[in-house]
Amino acid sequence: MALKNEGIAWVFGDDINTDLILPGMAFLLPVEEQSKYCFSANRPGWSDKVQPGDIIVAGTNFGLGSARPIGKVFAHLGVAGVIASTFNGLGMRNCVNYGVHVLTCLGATTGISDGDRILVDWQSGSVQNLTKANGISGSALPQPLLEIAEAGGVIPMLQSEGLLEDAE
Template sequence: MLKRIKGKAWKFGDNINTDLICPGPLMRLPIDQIGQAAMAGIDPDFHTKISKGDIIVAGENFGSGSSRELAPLALKKAGIEAIVAKYYARIFYRNCIALGFPIIECEEAIDKIVERDELEINVSMGKIMNITQNEEYRGTEYPKEFQEIFNAGGIIPWIKKRGIDTLRD
């Protein structure tokens, strides 16, 4: 089962694209240092301000643009443990599933959460608790196929556990 995630909310607007999440010029950083690029297109010091477990709360179309998996990877390596948004750009959404990086779609949460609110997320139930405001929001539940991949920690551990041969004809 997925663990509970507890941390501060960092709020962003609509259409936060991958050039803002992980700017092209910083993609040359070694992968183990890519956390320094997290949100650098908006705030180059973002990675120094957050604590492990913090949560990004954003509007529509989060992660639009490039296919670069370095974008979710940068957020993950910087210490972000979940994202809540109205909806995600397609490849960003896929990348998070592949990486086992928890993301939730929830309109209500976006409108109500204020920057730095303390949140607790139960990913498998799609539940977001706002500890600061004493509220609870319900996000979209994943299809059970995605749940399985999340529970395994991403698509690589998922297929390793299941066996590659199970996919072959």
């Protein structure tokens, strides 16, 4: 991961719950199969269009609902991070734990449109909209969580520190 990412914005609304992100019927599938169903309920075909480095932008209460491995699916698809006006705590930590950056940025969906090219500095919280030549600011993660995301998630971080053996 990088502390700065440039990518295409995929804009979603408020209250995007884990059922919309990863439907229940895909929950027990391998991540390669789960990824095909990501956002299929509200944006069919999204998983075929998203590219590594792209960034999800959402309104309030992103990631509410049950503890589905949304971060694992986002990481598998190459999503660099999620910017939202507010996060559900469980959804936010799920992303971080799988190495997907998050940024809280009030009004994110009013300053960024679907398809805009944006540059995000996850450490400072700045977001530059390169398409519209404007910017917004958000609240970066606390340093310990930023370090987990930067390490690629909690398991890679523990492995790199010699606190967990590599399973491979």
